[in-house]
Amino acid sequence: MKALYFAWVRERVGAAEEELDPPPTVKTVGDLVAWLRERGEGYAHAFDKPAAVRAALDRVHARSDASIKGVKEVAFFPPMTGG
Amino acid sequence: MATVRVQREDFDPGAEAEALARGRTDVGAVVSFVGHCRDEDGWLAALELEHYPGMAEEEIARAAAEAEARWPLLGATIIHRHGRIAPGERIVLVAVAAEHRGAAFAAAEMLMDYLKTRAPFWKRAIRRDGSVEGWIESKKDDDRSAARWSAAG
Numbered sequence: 001m002k003a004l005y006f007a008w009v010r011e012r013v014g015a016a017e018e019e020l021d022p023p024p025t026v027k028t029v030g031d032l033v034a035w036l037r038e039r040g041e042g043y044a045h046a047f048d049k050p051a052a053v054r055a056a057l058d059r060v061h062a063r064s065d066a067s068i069k070g071v072k073e074v075a076f077f078p079p080m081t082g083g
Numbered sequence: 084m085a086t087v088r089v090q091r092e093d094f095d096p097g098a099e100a101e102a103l104a105r106g107r108t109d110v111g112a113v114v115s116f117v118g119h120c121r122d123e124d125g126w127l128a129a130l131e132l133e134h135y136p137g138m139a140e141e142e143i144a145r146a147a148a149e150a151e152a153r154w155p156l157l158g159a160t161i162i163h164r165h166g167r168i169a170p171g172e173r174i175v176l177v178a179v180a181a182e183h184r185g186a187a188f189a190a191a192e193m194l195m196d197y198l199k200t201r202a203p204f205w206k207r208a209i210r211r212d213g214s215v216e217g218w219i220e221s222k223k224d225d226d227r228s229a230a231r232w233s234a235a236g
Contacts, residue, residue, distance in 0.1 A: 004135070006133055006135055006203065006205060007133055007205035007207070007218055008218050056135070056138055056203070059135075059137055059138035059141050059142075060138075060141075061142075061201065075135060075138070075203075077135070077203060077205065078205060078218065078221070079200075079220075079221035080199070080200060080201060080202060080203055080204060080205065080221065081199075081204065081205050081206045081218070081219045081220070081221050082132070082134070082163060082175070082198055082199060082202045082203070082204025082205070082206070083118055083163075083174070083175055083195060083198040083199035083202070083204070083225075
């Protein structure tokens with residue numbers, strides 16, 4: 001699946017997007033965050049406080065218990081500050 | 084029915100609001116809100132707005148669909164800019180047309196609350212000396228303001 005990172009999540013991870021191929025044990029957004037944290041310092045920093053990072057699955061806001069099955073695009077970002 | 088635009092360019096709020104009623108005789112109320120960039124007592128040189136292309140438009144359209152399901156609206160235009168925006172410049176427009184003002188005011192307010200908390204935009208502040216102040220943190224007040232609409236629904 002394609003992963004997108006925005007704002008300080010992007011800065012900490014060090015990439016705006018990448019291709020992810022998580023193992024089958026990674027079933028939810030929360031699992032994916034835990035898996036990403038193990039990928040290196042930047043990821044560990046970005047997901048230091050998982051509750052501070054929001055996620056979207058195929059461009060729709062998703063909670064950490066949402067299933068990632070069949071998802072083509074996952075995005076991680078801080079709470080929104082538009083308007 | 085709503086017109087949603089996410090763009091780098093400025094917009095003309097008067098023309099956008101006027102367009103909602105042009106040629107119609109059923110519109111009794113047009114409410115428009117324009118959000119501007121402040122200078123924060125002088126230290127802020129610009130905001131840089133990052134967004135999630137695709138999702139930004141879709142999320143705003145979802146918010147507009149919720150507003151349309153909730154109030155009898157006759158039209159809505161929502162424009163959100165991205166990129167570098169200087170103090171005094173416009174950032175966002177919400178314009179809503181309805182038969183009566185109550186629906187137009189309420190829908191405009193709900194749409195702004197949703198834009199603040201659900202539309203995927205992030206603001207970064209640039210200081211006058213050129214340094215990056217950092218990412219603006221989300222406000223609890225905005226969350227509370229947005230929560231009113233789901234609590235009541």
